[in-house]
Amino acid sequence: MADPMRIRANAVGDSTEVKVLMSHEMETGQRKDAQGKTIPAWFIQEVSVTWNGKTVLSAQWGPAVAKNPFVSFKFKGGAKGDKITITWVDNRGDKRTDEATIA
Amino acid sequence: MNRERRTVLRAGGGATLLSLVAAAGWLRPSDALAADVWNKAAFETNSMDATMKALGGGTPAQSRDIAFFSTPDIAENGAVVPIGITSAIPNTQSIAILVEKNPNMLAAVFDLPPGTEPSLSTRIKMGQTSNVYALVKADGKYYVASKEIKVTLGGCGG
Amino acid sequence: MIKAMLAWALVCAAVPALLGCATAPSDAETSAKAAQVLKASFKARGQAGLDRLDQDETQKLCTEYATKAPPKEVADKIEKANLATIKWPADGKYSGDWKNGERIAQEGRGKQFSDDPAGPVGGNCYACHQLAPQEVSFGTIGPSLYQFGKTRGYTEETRKYAYGKIYNADAYSACSNMPRFGHKSILTEAQIKDVVALLTDPDSPVNK
């Protein structure tokens, strides 16, 4: 199973800044292993960020997003103690959801 | 529900992965939800025209209201290239990143619901020196800005 | 570990007791032990055998004088010995194809334990030198070689010097940082000629 995400959510004025790191290979499907066999593509396809159940960001990714992906963005609202929930799903159907509290 | 799911990108947000998972609480990851929503066609193109077609838009207009930030002119390693994009276009609904010379142009699409700032940063891979496009959808129309990023060799080279 | 400690004991036993091995070891003793510990700390892998840790005379002297310039007589000795190793091209031609030379100058692989022994071997010149001005990613351990031929003249003498220098840099400058590409069989004669062309051909981007 994939390692947990590292999520930082900080209240800045009337907004919340979210920074997330995800543990994922993001394999392109274009590389070959030592034996010359193509390493199959394996990458996160969808990401969703919610704040108190409301979606604040959703994304679709291809394999050109860098390994161990990083995203930083801001949304209006959010108070210290509110919950941020982030979910990703990859092309194998593996999924991971993690939560953080706005600081 | 199904129709809404498939048009998530074209609609520029609205239905989302998590709300769908929540609505259909019985769904499990093995149900391959992602494959159903993910815009496969858009991620398999290798020209701007084809990508725009797959995204459901026309030729984007060049815009000076889209800016790159924290994005270097030269990347020391193509495996990780930081990209920051800000849109000053009113009602920005989504921001996409495209790399002209990657095997497939589209790297990522971010849908921004109202209330989310039209500004974000992430990291992409680049196979070689190339133009990178920031494609913005606002009020249903597409706009674009581009920047060349050189990919160099650092270190001992072996 | 055990091997290293044994070596230490031998080194100590070999010097007079009044020098006091029990207290501070001499510089030479420390050097000898460092070499022993080093050899006990590696394992052979791929094409890199443990013999790569065995120093030849030049490596030994240049290690000894690593932090201070070697005295003139030592430097002369090193240069003379290395000059004698240079095998000049039998056909008398020092220069080849600059385009191929550019590829060799860019190629960083070769001779590492991770490299395919049948794979490409390069000179990796750009790691340390500026050459063609179009390549902005170049190192500065060695001097800039931009306009090498243009400033030195497109003469036979310039080409011969470049060939010899690439073949065995220690023949011209004792304890140079530059590998002895010919002497150590890193590059072939043909490859060295191609790099000479990159430096000395009037058509090479290095001389534009």
Added chain:
Amino acid sequence: MSRFPRVAARIAVMASTALVAAAALAQTSAVDEIAKYRAALQDGNPAELWEARGEGLWKAPRGPAKVSLAKCDLGLGPGVVKGAYAQLPRYFPDADRVMDLEARIVWCMVKQQGYSEADATKNPFGAGNDRKSDLEALVAYVASESRGVKMNVPSSHPKEAEAYRLGEKMFFYRGGTHDFACSTCHGETGKRIRLQDLPNLATKEGAQKAYTTWPAYRVSQGEVRSMEWRLNDCFRQQRFPDLEYTSDAAIALTMFLAVNANGAAFDAPAIKR
């Protein structure tokens, strides 16, 4: 014409307009842009993922003895992780040996968790998802607990002093097919390989800058790399054979660098090319 290399073709086209001044200008801006690239990476360091996993591994009961590393003494007392990395390598009387962090973790895994030496060291350097290295994660965690702490590596014990002296000698040892020593690249100030700045590790300033930023997440590899890896890979590029994990030479060289770095605030795991 069919053999005309691509690189050469590109250069031939571009060559006509090149001038010395233009080349110099391009170089300055390239260096500035690389600095921008590095700065942009600082914002989110995936090493955090390793630190978190390492903390979990440190605290979890593991090995045949099913105990955690909570009693592992890294030099500041059993279980003290905070600040420990800033005082390593050091002499450990129980092992009668100077140890770096990796050697000490392995020692604890063997003596306390009951692993065999071979099991404890079988995967020192990770390679992707299928071969994650527990040791690199543990190192990332322990090192992160010294962030901001001043480097204060001891050299008062005779074996510590000896390790430093041997490490210094090894630093200047020339060998291999290319006559390289560590000092070939890291013995002069202000030099570069390609666009990569080379710290002069024989000086206090250079050693401080370099040592306090390892371990690091290497974007070229997508992995967190430890000082043991750094040394192993330097020797690979020196065309030497394979430096053995936690060997006496690895520890002596680490001692040389760490003591030279004393006085600087530790700031790793970092993120690097």
